Structure formats: C-alpha cells, structure tokens
Amino acid sequence: MLSSEASSTAASQIEILLKPSDVNTEAKYYEKLIRRGIEECGHETFSNVCVQRHHHTPAAVASGVISPPPPPAADVANNNNSSNHSNMSGGKNRGKGLYATRDFIVGDRVLIEPPLVAMQHERNRNDAIVCSFCFRYVGSIEKQIGQRLFHQLSSAQEKLQQQKEQQMEATTAGDAAAEESARRSGDLDVLNSMASVGEPKLPLADQCFPLPTERACVGGCYREIFCSNECAQNAWNSHERAMCIGNKSGDQDEQAKNRASMMHQFIEHAKDTNDIFILAAKVVAMVTENASLALSDASNNITFLGEALEVAWEPFSRVQKAIWWDIVAIPSDVEEKDEESFRQQLIELASGSLELLCKAWPDRAQAFPGLFSLPVWGAIVGMFELNNLELVVESPVENYFLAVDGLADENQKMAILPQTQPFLDALDVKYDIPCLGTALFALQSNCNHDCDPNCHPFKDETDINGSCVLVARKPIRKGEELTISYLEDDQLDWSRRQDALSDYGFVCRCARCESEVSQTRGRQKMKM
Ligand SMILES: C[S@@+](CC[C@H](N)C(=O)[O-])C[C@H]1O[C@@H](n2cnc3c(N)ncnc32)[C@H](O)[C@@H]1O
DSSP states (O other), rough: OOOOOOOOETTTTTEEOOOOOHHHHHHHHHHHHHHHHOOOOEEEEEEEEEEEEEOOOHHHHHHOOOOOOOOOOHHHHHHHHHOTTTTSSTTOOOEEEEEEOBBBTTEEEEEHHHHSSEEEEEGTTTOBBBBBBTOOOOOOHHHHHHHHHHHHHHHHHHHHHHHHHHHOOSHHHHHHHHHHHHHHHHOOHHHHHHHHHHOOOOOHHHHHHHOOOOOOOTTOOSSEEEEEEHHHHHHHHIIIIHOOEEEEEEEEHHHHHHHHHHHHHHHHHHHSSTHHHHHHHHHHHHHHHHHHHHHOOOGTOSSSHHHHHHOOOOOOEEEEEOOHHHHHOHHHHHHHGHHHHHHHHHHHHHHHHHHHHHHOHHHHHHTTTTTTTTTHHHHHHHHHHHEEEHHHHHHHHHHHHHHHOOOOOHHHHHOOOOOOOHHHHHHHGGGOOOOEEEEETTTTGGGGEEESSSSSEOOTTOOOSEEEEEEESOBOTTTEEEEEEEOSTTSOOHHHHOOOOOGGGGOOOOHHHHHHHHHHHHHHHHHH
C-alpha cells in the first residue's frame, strides 16, 4: 500500500506522505515524545493557572510569575535512586505542578477545562443518554427514564426466565431482587415507547427540562449519538471517522466493511477487558488524523513525519506517561509471588487489543508503526491510569423529580404526582445516577495530589457538559501550587492513604502526611 516516496490511504480517508527515512526515525521520535511528558516541561501560562516543574526552569525564573522553592538535595537523590518505577517521582519531587497566576477566594472556579479526550463508561450507557462529544444529555426526560427502566426490566425478566428454564425452585436473594425490580419497572411496551419515541409524555418535562434532539453519527453507527450537528462533525473530524462502526463510514467497499467489523471486535474486546483501551484508541485516531492533516497542509511547511507527529502529539505532550503494566498497583487478591504473572497478563491484554486495532486500521498502522508499537500503546493506556479524572454530569432526571416534588402549588402537585410517582418508585434509589465516565484534561492532569488540598473538582447543575471544574476550597495566593486529592476518602489514616495512592506510584509527603508521620514518631518515642 505504501510506496517508498508517498502514499495515499483513501480507505481511512487520511492522506499520508511518508519518506523512507521517516520510518526509521519514527520509533525514536515516540521514545522522545513519551519521555517528554515525564521529564520536560517549560513554563506555560494560561488564563488562571500556569504549568511548571517543581524545579526552577530558566523560563520560569525569568518570567518572575512564580517561584516555588528549589527541591531539597534529598529529594533529588531519592528520585535518582527510584528502583522499579524509575520514571515516577518520589518524596517531594513531584514533577510538574499547576500554579495560580492570581489570588482566589474560597468557592472561586479556578479552572474550567474541556476534556482532551473522554468517554462515558460502557456500564453507564443505559443510565444516561448523552452526546458522545460534549456529554450533554439529549432526547427528553421521558427517553432518559424509559431507556433506564427498559433495560432494568428486560434484564430482570431475562433473569427470571433463566430461573424458570432451570426449573429452580428456591429463589435466591438476587432472584428476589430481580422479581422486585420487574414488578416495579412496569410495562415493557410502555417503557420501550418512552425510550424510543419519548411517549407517553410526562407533565412539565419538556417545558422545564427541554433537551436537544439526538443527532446521528456522521458514519451512521448506532453506538454514538450527538446533541448537535456541530458535535457530530467535531467528533467525526477528531476520531469518529476512524472509530465508527456504522455502514456509512467511508467507501461502501469490502475494505471499509472489514474496518468497521474489526473496530467492532476491538470495542467488544475493550468492553470485556478494560474500556480504557477505547479511550487510548481515540488518542491514536486523533494523533494520526492530525499528523496527516499537518502533512497535507501546504501552508505550514511540514514535510516530515517527525514534525507532523510533534504537532499532532502536542495536546498530550504535557501529560505524564508511564507504561500501563509497569505502574498498575497489584490488586489485594494477587499475592506478591504472582506479581510477575499478573503483569504478564496485562501485557497480553494490551497486546491483544493492539492487534485488533492494527487489523481495524491497517493503513494507519503501516504509516505510523512506532505509534502502533506495544510500548507506545502501553504508555498511552498508562497515561490514563496516572492522569484521568472521573467525568460526571448531573442528571436532569434527578432535577425533574426534585422540581415536581418542590412545586409550590399543592393542587398542581397533587394532579401531577400520580403520573410521575410510579416512575420514581421504579427508579428507586437509582433515580439520581449521573452520566459517569473517564476524561483526560490537558491542564488539570498537571495538578498534584495533597491530602489537604486547596482545590476540589466540583460540578453543579449549571455544568451541563464534560468540562472539568476545579473550585478553591481554601484561599489561594498568586504563585501557590494548586492541589487536589486523588483519594475518594480523605478521612483514611496515613497508611491507608498511602495504600490508596500506590496506584499512582508515590508516597505522599504533603504537610498533612508529614505532620501525621512526625506525630506518630513522637508518640513512639514517648512510649520508649
Ligand atoms: C496527575 S500527575 C500530576 C502531574 C505530575 N507531577 C507531572 O509531572 O506530570 C500524577 C503524578 O504526579 C506525581 N505526584 C502527584 N502528587 C504527588 C505527591 N503529593 N507526592 C509525590 N508525587 C506526586 C506522581 O508521580 C503522580 O503519579
């Protein structure tokens, strides 16, 4: 397919100009680009924040905007001595950090940032119908409720059916839950109609909580839907052209069909193993699309693959990377002696998924062999392990039921409740499930952990898309480092916090940890 001088990959609709010398340098190029996220960083200022290494860099000093303290000698030594996890920081040497470029008071929104790349969790897809690009809710309140209950009821019925087929007499606690769920959920036909056409209508839903009409994917796949043609087109240009499993994606030839079917297999494999592989594939799709665009754009004087890759990789360049199977913390049920075989299993999973991706995108894999190599794939998956933030968008379904409950006009409320209450009962405790997913943010990913942080990620009902919002939880002075907690539970004691942070490969030495450690040492001394 690729000639030695140039080649055009029409099936994947990207134009690639490849010179023979590029092929040799590409792998080295990736080595450099992956390292860059870990080792290099200049000083970059954005509106409220700037990114910079904890160590002084000439650029940072010259700018005079911020001046974090130089690292103590012990930390440098600590970093040099790091054993297995040589590419991770330890002690107070925390790599790059995010710093305030002005003062903030408690409650200020310090950073609002759209994701570089994001996805809704596969397991959350039946609970929230959202735009695959910006994660706004779409359709209608009726469709949101109908879809969730339809799936709840069909899986409960399936379970009961299996039970009958196996002629099981005794009902287990799980089966009783299925029966209860089926009883509450209502009529399958009604729910199907609500999920597909949004009828029957619920009072006040359209007036108070109008949602944008769903738009189909440009490639005609059933998997992704959008809130607007603009989002559909943006997703198509960014990654969906490559990821779409629909039958309108590109030429109607065998090659295109094969690509869609292989992509389907890749996605199914990811759903069964680790859905982060889907996010990693989005990154590869974005980088190959953008590198090809950079090469085909005559105005920017880019003629070599290396330069094009640098441009395409730029959005991910600041994000810390490490190889996935090296950094994943061993789960508590895996014994220490089995660590090697556990890590080997991760390598096999990653290599199985990469193999499917190469089959889905043979032209891209041939044009960018370094990008499709196992270490680079491992580093991209590892980048999510180290940096991703949970994506949460509050549900309008929750707000709808709260609004009905809060109606000031008692007569109106009494007239409406008989229509809404059965659905609320059927949804039960799950009525407020939000859209849940994973996202990677260019700036937020530079924010270090602190067990008593000065910021926290927070979204309220006005944040209707997948952007990350960091809110000040303490007064912050210009030049101070911005920190968040990586932990779900900040109330844990010191050693439990360190256990939970082991996924990130560092022992925390924040002020709270230092003080708890010295208090413990003090108590031990007193006992002696
Ligand atoms: C999301 S990144 C934060 C940005 C990172 N410092 C960098 O240079 O790209 C997470 C990584 O930062 C480092 N880190 C974050 N908080 C830390 C802390 N309190 N102590 C030591 N290292 C920390 C760890 O290497 C961790 O895996």
